[in-house]
Amino acid sequence: xxxxxxDTPPRSTPAPSLKMTAREVKVRYGEKxxxxxxxxDIPENEVLSLIGPSGCGKSxxxxxxxxxxxxxxxxxxxxxxxxxxxxxxxxxxxxxxxxARVGMVFQKPNPFPKSIFDNVAYGPRIHGMTxxxxxxxxxxxxxxxxxxxxxxxxxxxxxxxxxxSGGQQxxxxxxxxxxxxxxxxxxxxxxxALDPIxxxxxxxxxxxxxxxxxIVIVTHNMQQAARVSQKTAFFHLGDMVEHSPxxxxxxxxxxxxxxxYITGRFG
Ligand code: ADP
Numbered sequence: 001x002x003x004x005x006x007d008t009p010p011r012s013t014p015a016p017s018l019k020m021t022a023r024e025v026k027v028r029y030g031e032k033x034x035x036x037x038x039x040x041d042i043p044e045n046e047v048l049s050l051i052g053p054s055g056c057g058k059s060x061x062x063x064x065x066x067x068x069x070x071x072x073x074x075x076x077x078x079x080x081x082x083x084x085x086x087x088x089x090x091x092x093x094x095x096x097x098x099x100a101r102v103g104m105v106f107q108k109p110n111p112f113p114k115s116i117f118d119n120v121a122y123g124p125r126i127h128g129m130t131x132x133x134x135x136x137x138x139x140x141x142x143x144x145x146x147x148x149x150x151x152x153x154x155x156x157x158x159x160x161x162x163x164x165s166g167g168q169q170x171x172x173x174x175x176x177x178x179x180x181x182x183x184x185x186x187x188x189x190x191x192x193a194l195d196p197i198x199x200x201x202x203x204x205x206x207x208x209x210x211x212x213x214x215i216v217i218v219t220h221n222m223q224q225a226a227r228v229s230q231k232t233a234f235f236h237l238g239d240m241v242e243h244s245p246x247x248x249x250x251x252x253x254x255x256x257x258x259x260x261y262i263t264g265r266f267g
Contacts, residue, residue, distance in 0.1 A: 019044040019184060019214040020065060020102075025079035027060050027069060034060050036238045037079070042184075047206060047215040049225035049246065052235035053261065058218045061235070062186050065216060066102035067095055083184070100127055102184040103177035108193050109169035111161030111176075116153050119161040119172055120144060123180035139179055146212070147175035148205045167198025171205065178213075185209065187217040191224065203228050222262060226250050234258045 020042040027035040035057045042048055050058040060069065067088060069075040081088050088098055100123065111119050120140045123129075130136050140157070144150040149171040153164070161172050170190055177185055187206075191199040206215060206228045219225050225232050226246055233243040234257070242249060242258045253259045 017044050018042065019084065021080075021082045022061075022064070023080045025061070025064055025077065025081060027057070027064065027078075028076045029072070030074045034238055035064075038240045040233060040240060040243055042214060042216060043231070044214050045210055045212075046231060047210050047217060047229040049229035049232045050216065050218045050235060051220070051222060051225050051232060051261070052241075054220070056235040057238045058235050059188055061240075062104075062188055062216060062218050065184070065186055066099050066104060068099075068104065070095065096127075100180040101182055102186060103180065103182035104186045104188070105170070105173050105177055105190050107189040109166055109173050111164070111169050111172050113160065113162060115158050116144075116161050116164070116172060117157040120175045120179050123176060127180055129180070140175075143175040143179040144172075146178050146209070147171045148201065148208070149175055165198070167194050167201055170194060170198070170202060174202075174205065174209075178209075182213065184214045184216065187215065189218055189220060192220070199224075222250070234261060236261070 018041050022038050022040045025035060025038040026033060038061055050061060052058055063069045063072075064077055064081060069077050077089065083098070083101065086093070088102075112122060114122070117140055120143050121136055124136060124139050129139065141150060141154075144153060149168060152168060161169065164172060170193075174185070191202050194202065203224065206217065209215060217225075217228065229246045231243065232246040232249045234241050234249065234253075234255070236257050242253060242255045244254070249258060250262055253262060
């Protein structure tokens, strides 16, 4: 039997869709401008690392992405940030909902002084995601599984979250963020308080989480950025100097400030 020839042109891989965008984002703390107009696209299901010397505005920018700067009294944010094309600074927008969609994990693991179970169940409870105990248990288990912690804690869910090791606590905080079904997870130096082994576990986890979430991570560790992220943005003195595929930024930086930083000339 003659085989039919397929004349359709090979399909190219579709460009990933943009989960978030920032346009001309400026932040002032009182008189002092900390970000001078940041423009960046954040594609879905990728990890974006923000690197740069201390005080250059990485955390400030990260906090813009879920309006955490709203709670800093003297901070003024201007410009436009979108999530799925919607302006997240729109007055109509519910900030509590936004922070469920764009979750955050902090530098120091900060579990609540509650049981492991209640730490993860906290978000689903306050967002009224379910009133059924079995469903809640399902969400808690799934979140702990996604955070790579289930096997280690499944027999001690009633014990305090604060009794876990540092690395486990950070994975518990990741599970807590995951439990409310976020689309984006922001991580502000999530491994800086952890030892190298716990750090490696979190880095592997970040790579897995990318399948279901979009991740933006601030890190002062360039090797970490190289290991975990597809894109890297280099910040310097409140500007975003360069934003490229991670491999490119570390092997062939375009700007001499980036080059100076990654070769350790300053930082
Ligand atoms: P990075 O994360 O790169 O270390 P930050 O975003 O923390 O940088 O800080 C950027 C600049 O904004 C720094 O000069 C810092 O001192 C200033 N800054 C950060 N937070 C505040 C704040 N709450 N009030 C006043 N200035 C701040």
